[in-house]
Amino acid sequence: MNGIDLSAIRKRFGETEVVKGLDLTIAEGEFLVILGPSGCGKSTLLRLIAGLEDVTQGRIRIGGRDVTHEEPGRRGCAMVFQNYALYPHMTVAGNMAYGLKVAGVPRRERAERVARIAGMLELGALLDRRPHELSGGQRQRVAMGRAMIRSPRVFLFDEPLSNLDAKLRAQLRLDIKRLHRDLGTTSVFVTHDQLEAMTMADRMVVMNGGRIEQAGTPQEIYRRPATRFVAGFIGAPAMNIFPALIDEAGRAMVSGGWYPCPDAVWALPPGTEVDLGVRPADVLPGAPAPGRPAFTPDVSEDVGTEVHLHARGAGLDLTLSAPAGAALPQNDFSVSFPAAAAHCFAGESGQRAALRPTQKPERTDETWTATSLSFT
Amino acid sequence: MVQTLDATFALPARAPSRRVLWQPWVYLAPTLATLVVWIYWPLIEAAYLSFFQWNMLPTATPRYVGVENYANLLTLPEMGRAVRNTVLYILGLLPLSVVLPTAIAILTQDLSGPFRSLYRSLIFIPMIIAPIVAAVLWRWLLNEDHGLVNAGIEVLGLTPVGFLKDPSIALWTLVWITGWKLIGFATLLLSAANGTIDPGYVEAARMDGASRWQVIRDIRLPLLSPTILLLTMMTILFGAQWSFVYINALTGGGPLQSTTNVFYLMWDYGFQSYSAGWSATAGMLTFAGFGVIAMLCLRLMKRFAVHEG
Numbered sequence: 016m017n018g019i020d021l022s023a024i025r026k027r028f029g030e031t032e033v034v035k036g037l038d039l040t041i042a043e044g045e046f047l048v049i050l051g052p053s054g055c056g057k058s059t060l061l062r063l064i065a066g067l068e069d070v071t072q073g074r075i076r077i078g079g080r081d082v083t084h085e086e087p088g089r090r091g092c093a094m095v096f097q098n099y100a101l102y103p104h105m106t107v108a109g110n111m112a113y114g115l116k117v118a119g120v121p122r123r124e125r126a127e128r129v130a131r132i133a134g135m136l137e138l139g140a141l142l143d144r145r146p147h148e149l150s151g152g153q154r155q156r157v158a159m160g161r162a163m164i165r166s167p168r169v170f171l172f173d174e175p176l177s178n179l180d181a182k183l184r185a186q187l188r189l190d191i192k193r194l195h196r197d198l199g200t201t202s203v204f205v206t207h208d209q210l211e212a213m214t215m216a217d218r219m220v221v222m223n224g225g226r227i228e229q230a231g232t233p234q235e236i237y238r239r240p241a242t243r244f245v246a247g248f249i250g251a252p253a254m255n256i257f258p259a260l261i262d263e264a265g266r267a268m269v270s271g272g273w274y275p276c277p278d279a280v281w282a283l284p285p286g287t288e289v290d291l292g293v294r295p296a297d298v299l300p301g302a303p304a305p306g307r308p309a310f311t312p313d314v315s316e317d318v319g320t321e322v323h324l325h326a327r328g329a330g331l332d333l334t335l336s337a338p339a340g341a342a343l344p345q346n347d348f349s350v351s352f353p354a355a356a357a358h359c360f361a362g363e364s365g366q367r368a369a370l371r372p373t374q375k376p377e378r379t380d381e382t383w384t385a386t387s388l389s390f391t
Numbered sequence: 392m393v394q395t396l397d398a399t400f401a402l403p404a405r406a407p408s409r410r411v412l413w414q415p416w417v418y419l420a421p422t423l424a425t426l427v428v429w430i431y432w433p434l435i436e437a438a439y440l441s442f443f444q445w446n447m448l449p450t451a452t453p454r455y456v457g458v459e460n461y462a463n464l465l466t467l468p469e470m471g472r473a474v475r476n477t478v479l480y481i482l483g484l485l486p487l488s489v490v491l492p493t494a495i496a497i498l499t500q501d502l503s504g505p506f507r508s509l510y511r512s513l514i515f516i517p518m519i520i521a522p523i524v525a526a527v528l529w530r531w532l533l534n535e536d537h538g539l540v541n542a543g544i545e546v547l548g549l550t551p552v553g554f555l556k557d558p559s560i561a562l563w564t565l566v567w568i569t570g571w572k573l574i575g576f577a578t579l580l581l582s583a584a585n586g587t588i589d590p591g592y593v594e595a596a597r598m599d600g601a602s603r604w605q606v607i608r609d610i611r612l613p614l615l616s617p618t619i620l621l622l623t624m625m626t627i628l629f630g631a632q633w634s635f636v637y638i639n640a641l642t643g644g645g646p647l648q649s650t651t652n653v654f655y656l657m658w659d660y661g662f663q664s665y666s667a668g669w670s671a672t673a674g675m676l677t678f679a680g681f682g683v684i685a686m687l688c689l690r691l692m693k694r695f696a697v698h699e700g
Contacts, residue, residue: 067594088600100591104613114599
């Protein structure tokens, strides 16, 4: 049992509350990614789990044991820092073995374990170097080795790939996933990079303003964002959001009397102000028609695998994405999208609204396949 | 500069090479002049004087004596004693200028708010007091009959101590006063160095399970080592010099020459005994001795100091 259980966690720095009453359970062996914008409290949450910060309120359990007031070194967590924090005055071997040395492991056993981990991470030739003699990727692997050597119950990653170039990042992402597959250690990975989050996570937590906006698998979060924030934050290019009003029939009407998704009837009272969202890949361009605003193509971005077209019309911005080679509108066009691709968020908090139950079920596993994942 | 540009425009091919020859020297001249006037010229003059006997009277002619001054000084018990005292001054100062400030810098790193300001003022006040004022204050404080310190000792029922009069204590009293002036400066340097240590290292060590003490021993001290070695070197090279003003003001090298060091002796020969030759000879010997020590120190520093790279 090496899961993590956080209950009613609050963290205040002076007057500022950074984590606002947060509950989260991380299963044993799970690879959980915490995603959020800068200042959302995700790194603080990780540091609370590590014990580098003390919680203001709440309980932290690791493997069923209450560690809320334990020293960081005694929680069984190992951490990989964003800047790696390798001890500059120690060699690679010294860095990796320091935790064992502090724990009083005899010299010979330390050397054996360093050699074994170094073999796994292909660091064998670098053991006598000092951190400033290593490249960014090598430092990152040493930091991984230092975390692995004590066979921790939990790995904590604090944006460990953000200082690397894109190619190396992709490589190390794979390496970390493989290591997790082989070791099966419970891992918490903090990042602001949604591609990293989507590709690595077993389960993902999206945080904003010290709260959890949504927790679920990457697919759930992408396909059924629970709030307006998640909808806008996940997915690149970002989801199109149109401010709309619910009419008598429950359909969402954008100002000017346009119904971009006439099939969808929402379980909301008439007159509710909503945000109607659609992924750029789900937008269907069509010929200009009366009652529908005309969008004028503005800028198109060819990213290789797909093309993004940015358009403007009726005071709205629209992004449309299509597979490379697909025909894109050259002149003014109108848009619509099916009910299955529509997302509706209502109220101050921007909670996801459901379709009217009389309709077909809004989303099932089958209809998910209709939505394509779009990432660059 | 304006001239150069004009010339360059007028004669693009030829002008730069001709001007480059003398122009850097113009810029260097003030610095070079200072070095020559204040360092190299006196050094050469002293080296020259060390082979002569002269009473410093402008009317008297220096008399060449060869290496006699060196032979005399090296066999003089007074000189041996001064050298031994110099070593004692340096050894006595090291705890005050290095060990104590390191401890203070590390222990006070977490202080915040008003405590921090209070401690900083307290620790830095000695640094800004003029040495001669400090000397006078300490003479009053340590006076055997009326001093505050001895009054306190008497209240405790102990016998008063002749801080500046007892030959076995006087040197340590001067070491304390010299060191007391230095603690602030050294603490300032070490606190600054300690403040620049990336907190990430400490956090990584805490994650590795290191205790407070282990973090200090394995992380902070090694990362402070460049500053610690610098202060150690400064104390070794300059410590005995810094005590000169207190020797001069408080004991005059006594009692029984117990507080004389080579710097005081040098001054004593020159300006008390008016034997410029001996003074210059003592100066040259000191220069040579400390020159060798400085080179050793620099080597040690290169070898042992940890740099973040």
